[in-house]
Amino acid sequence: GGARGRGVSPGPVPGGGHHAGVSPGQGWSCRAVLGEGHQRTVRRVAWSPCGSYLASASFDATTCIWKKQEDGFECVTTLEGHENEVKSVAWAPSGTLLATCSRDKSVWVWEVDEEEEYECVSVLNSHTQDVKHVVWHPNQELLASASYDDTVKLYHEEEDDWVCCATLEGHESTVWSVAFDRSGERLASCSDDKTVRIWRQYKPGNEEGVACSGTDPTWKCVCNLSGYHSRTIYDVAWCHLTGALATACGDDAIRVFEESASSEPQQPTFSLAAHVPRAHSQDVNCVAWNPKEPGLLASCSDDGDIAFWRYQRPEVC
Amino acid sequence: MAVASPSSDMFDEIVMAEERFHGEGYQEGYAEGSHVGVVEGRRYGSLHGAKIGSEIGSYLGFALTWQCLLQNCTDEKNSKKIRALDSLIGMIQKFPYEDPTYDKLQEDLEKIRGKFKQVCSVLNIQSDFRISTERSSLTF
Numbered sequence: 001g002g003a004r005g006r007g008v009s010p011g012p013v014p015g016g017g018h019h020a021g022v023s024p025g026q027g028w029s030c031r032a033v034l035g036e037g038h039q040r041t042v043r044r045v046a047w048s049p050c051g052s053y054l055a056s057a058s059f060d061a062t063t064c065i066w067k068k069q070e071d072g073f074e075c076v077t078t079l080e081g082h083e084n085e086v087k088s089v090a091w092a093p094s095g096t097l098l099a100t101c102s103r104d105k106s107v108w109v110w111e112v113d114e115e116e117e118y119e120c121v122s123v124l125n126s127h128t129q130d131v132k133h134v135v136w137h138p139n140q141e142l143l144a145s146a147s148y149d150d151t152v153k154l155y156h157e158e159e160d161d162w163v164c165c166a167t168l169e170g171h172e173s174t175v176w177s178v179a180f181d182r183s184g185e186r187l188a189s190c191s192d193d194k195t196v197r198i199w200r201q202y203k204p205g206n207e208e209g210v211a212c213s214g215t216d217p218t219w220k221c222v223c224n225l226s227g228y229h230s231r232t233i234y235d236v237a238w239c240h241l242t243g244a245l246a247t248a249c250g251d252d253a254i255r256v257f258e259e260s261a262s263s264e265p266q267q268p269t270f271s272l273a274a275h276v277p278r279a280h281s282q283d284v285n286c287v288a289w290n291p292k293e294p295g296l297l298a299s300c301s302d303d304g305d306i307a308f309w310r311y312q313r314p315e316v317c
Numbered sequence: 318m319a320v321a322s323p324s325s326d327m328f329d330e331i332v333m334a335e336e337r338f339h340g341e342g343y344q345e346g347y348a349e350g351s352h353v354g355v356v357e358g359r360r361y362g363s364l365h366g367a368k369i370g371s372e373i374g375s376y377l378g379f380a381l382t383w384q385c386l387l388q389n390c391t392d393e394k395n396s397k398k399i400r401a402l403d404s405l406i407g408m409i410q411k412f413p414y415e416d417p418t419y420d421k422l423q424e425d426l427e428k429i430r431g432k433f434k435q436v437c438s439v440l441n442i443q444s445d446f447r448i449s450t451e452r453s454s455l456t457f
Contacts, residue, residue, distance in 0.1 A: 081438045083445075106431065108438075119397070120438035123431035161404070 028308065032072050037064040044088045044133075049095045057089040063100050065118065077118055081108060092136040092143075099143050101131035107145050107155065109162050122162035126153050133177045138184045138240070146175035152189050152199075154219070165216045168199055170224075176233065182240040186268075187219065190233035190247060196257070198223035198268060208266060223268050228255060231283075237297075239289040244313065245270065246297055248284035253277045254299055256311055273314055280305060366417070369426065373409055376433045380405045383440060401439050405432045 040059035047054055054066040054073065063079040063086055083104035090099050098110040098118070107124040129148035136143055143155045143162075152168040152175055173192035180187050187199045200222045202210035212218045231250030238245050245257040256274040263269045280301035290296035297309040384402045387395050408429050413419045437444035 081434065081444070106434075120435050123434040123438075125427035125431045160400075 037075050046089050048091045055089045057086040059085040088133045090134045099134040101134045103130045126164040135178050144178045146178045148174045170221045177235045179236050179238040181238050188236050190236040192232040194229045196225040197221050235286045237287045237289050241294045246287045248287040250283045252280050254279040377409045401436045
């Protein structure tokens with residue numbers, strides 16, 4: 001009780017018991033409370049791809065790794081190194097890599113081996129300000145980060161070390177979150193500038209004639225969703241089952257966008273398919289699509305609630 | 318000074334006097350400012366350069382010491398540490414110290430700092446070498 005809803009992770013959710021938008025009889029119950037790990041705000045949680053581990057990123061500058069046991073969770077390791085608040089943590093689809101980011105402006109990449117030993121493989125100082133979020137590409141070892149410096153940066157491994165291979169500029173203020181689409185060809189970013197931007201990857205030798213430097217792909221902004229949100233957009237989630245794009249906004253609303261049927265790959269168009277103006281009574285901080293059940297969306301807010309929503313794509317979109 | 322006619326020249330001098338003094342004053346001030354600026358800039362540059370040198374130097378000393386301490390360890394665990402140390406030493410040695418106009422100066426410095434942090438993590442050492450809890454003893 002009293003914990004502010006700061007993050008949701010798609011997985012077997014240890015939810016808060018709020019029943020909004022779910023048919024009666026299908027309640028959510030709290031299975032565990034992991035209270036002994038952190039000294040300050042827990043800002044983000046992330047399930048490992050195998051589902052056996054949960055990572056928690058905290059303002060106490062540490063990241064805890066929890067292992068699921070029969071009767072609860074046990075903290076198997078604490079990752080230290082960041083100088084101050086850790087803002088986000090994310091597992092790579094391979095399950096062997098983990099990324100963390102912090103107000104200390106850096107992004108750390110960690111590797112875990114079969115013996116559950118974690119080792120830092122890289123410390124990336126590319127951003128010039130607080131890094132808000134990190135997210136992995138769905139099928140490549142490519143990492144994206146969003147920052148208070150108004151940019152999104154991408155990183156990959158080159159000759160045994162991680163390097164920044166692209167910087168996406170365009171937002172006019174803090175980028176709070178990023179999300180890849182199912183294929184990983186596109187990225188959505190949301191910002192304090194009240195827009196959601198869609199970026200597309202152009203590989204060297206692409207037929208559209210977009211210039212690339214060396215072997216690195218170039219990312220170009222192909223769509224800018226502006227005029228829909230009246231406040232900062234704190235999170236964006238791209239459903240890998242349906243392609244729907246959900247946003248969490250500081251105006252307490254949740255919105256869902258769908259790509260139009262007439263959308264072109266180089267110039268996609270999205271339209272607002274759903275809008276819940278008072279989804280919460282305060283800022284919505286996070287939204288997450290259930291990875292198995294289409295249309296099931298979780299959200300959390302400064303109002304302390306976690307809410308579950310059922311979304312259905314409207315007929316005309 | 319070429320004289321158009323005696324009367325216009327005399328008034329010229331008086332009327333244009335303020336503007337002339339203004340101009341001369343500006344020239345003098347600019348020259349003095351440039352000179353003082355260069356002196357201050359040089360002082361700042363050498364201070365800043367010394368700071369960076371001191372920082373990188375401490376990373377190098379630290380890395381060389383550990384390289385020495387681990388030189389007889391051949392197991393897998395330590396080979397990762399040795400590889401990380403070699404990488405840091407390599408980056409430091411490749412850095413162009415004689416060229417303050419090197420366009421990737423800040424970028425490479427940040428890479429070195431990041432590498433140092435990663436090495437500390439792998440060696441299980443706190444990178445700010447805190448002796449007391451008040452403030453970091455590592456300031457450059």
